[in-house]
């Protein structure tokens with residue numbers, strides 16, 4: 190137990206009440222304070238360090254409150270409370286005090302967040318005041334730039350709004366009021382439609398059509414999103430069936446899966462039952478899972494993805510490039526299509542170039558692992574041109590179509606000239622774009638770090654041959670080869686590895702298969718251009734499809 194020399198919440202309420210009752214004209218503020226990700230802190234650094242952190246926080250708070258002639262209490266866990274006489278200067282003091290604390294005494298990312306409620310009605314219960322201060326805290330939790338926030342009445346309004354949405358949308362789910370729109374996805378080279386995404390819509394009696402941005406997050410909090418998603422998925426399958434029945438040839442439609450769905454159900458099994466029920470082929474339904482959901486790596490999700498693939502569904506990674514450790518994730522999970530959103534790139538000049546370099550690293554990465562990309566959110570011709578320059582083929586954006594009612598989309602489906610039934614596929618880049626590897630501007634810092642040193646992308650074919658798909662300039666230097674674009678060199682890696690090392694090299698690949706995270710590594714004797722050198726090679730499995738496996742390899746001279 191942490192030894193915190195502060196009074197309990199109960200004692201604090203009593204003491205605060207006494208002070209407020211005799212406050213007269215003196216203004217007070219109620220302050221709530223907690224530590225971001227404290228549970229994680231305990232897990233990472235241990236209970237003892239956690240207790241020390243709380244004691245530290247208690248001591249700081251006490252010092253501050255004593256100076257300000259206020260009173261402080263310890264609510265429990267990582268929660269603290271205080272009552273201080275209030276003035277505008279006081280706010281500046283708190284801010285200064287906080288930035289000092291954050292700079293010195295707390296581990297990065299685990300700083301305190303403070304919510305302040307400047308008391309309007311001293312007769313209100315202290316608990317209610319504390320709730321308002323907590324509401325202010327909740328607005329900045331996990332925010333690295335902001336540590337202090339004042340409560341304002343809009344916060345309560347917003348809370349009420351989201352409560353209304355929660356109540357009304359639950360009712361709407363029961364009444365089956367939700368529907369979906371379809372937004373076509375196009376091949377930019379011919380402007381034709383290759384498929385569509387189903388996007389849920391709520392036709393609200395008073396407010397008109399409500400977009401998911403305002404109700405999905407609310408429904409995710411209480412789990413109702415599961416019921417909603419199932420209705421959308423079933424609606425899409427049923428509609429695909431009805432197209433077939435009416436003699437209209439369908440295109441694939443992708444649906445969104447919420448991370449919460451994986452907690453509550455066997456998602457893949459649900460889809461398999463749906464396509465059985467409506468007797469439609471699996472390739473008419475694709476599933477979109479956001480990058481942040483992948484990051485959970487929940488067992489249920491991993492199992493579902495495997496099942497999806499077995500059953501013939503395509504799995505799309507939504508909002509790719511917004512999260513972390515993308516490269517790692519792609520090594521572990523096999524993804525059929527990446528979706529990346531242009532709107533995350535600001536059009537403001539100073540950030541545009543950074544945005545574009547992020548986009549380009551996404552496309553480069555996708556190219557290396559042989560996965561096609563759909564760019565979302567392209568609205569202008571300029572953006573379309575930029576995307577094409579970057580080697581992108583598919584787009585879902587207002588420039589071509591906005592999300593539309595089902596009937597409108599059906600009309601498009603009946604005009605064969607507007608459709609590209611070849612679907613979304615990865616076009617192998619025949620030419621060897623060595624320049625991409627040399628042009629630093631194409632890579633974000635993170636990518637560069639990931640790709641340091643001599644690297645190559647290998648493909649292990651079904652017949653056991655290892656081909657080099659791509660390599661960078663360092664690769665030539667490290668292996669001692671001067672050949673730039675010799676097809677034979679790329680075809681038969683084994684020619685360049687000493688005979689007695691071939692087996693060992695094969696084992697490295699086998700280890701990479703078994704250890705997606707750590708990869709496989711080892712030494713080999715490599716001869717090119719008459720010279721022989723011992724190299725240390727590290728190999729990671731990136732992707733496996735149709736019996737061929739793609740690996741990322743880094744090489745350096747053996748020490």
Ligand code: C2E
Pocket residue numbers: 372387388389400401402405414418421445446447477507508532565566567568585586587588592
């Ligand atoms: P998302 O899956 O990334 O879907 C793309 C969003 O981008 C859609 O917003 C679409 O209308 C919008 N968009 C596409 N092109 C453009 C463009 O050129 N400009 C602009 N400004 N926007 C564009 P929407 O329909 O509001 O959906 C927002 C999010 O709500 C979706 O993002 C998805 O995460 C979620 N969502 C939608 N339907 C469902 C659903 O049935 N279930 C679940 N769980 N989530 C859904």
Ligand code: MG
Pocket residue numbers: 386444445477507
């Ligand atoms: Mg989506």
Ligand code: MG
Pocket residue numbers: 507508528530565
């Ligand atoms: Mg998206």
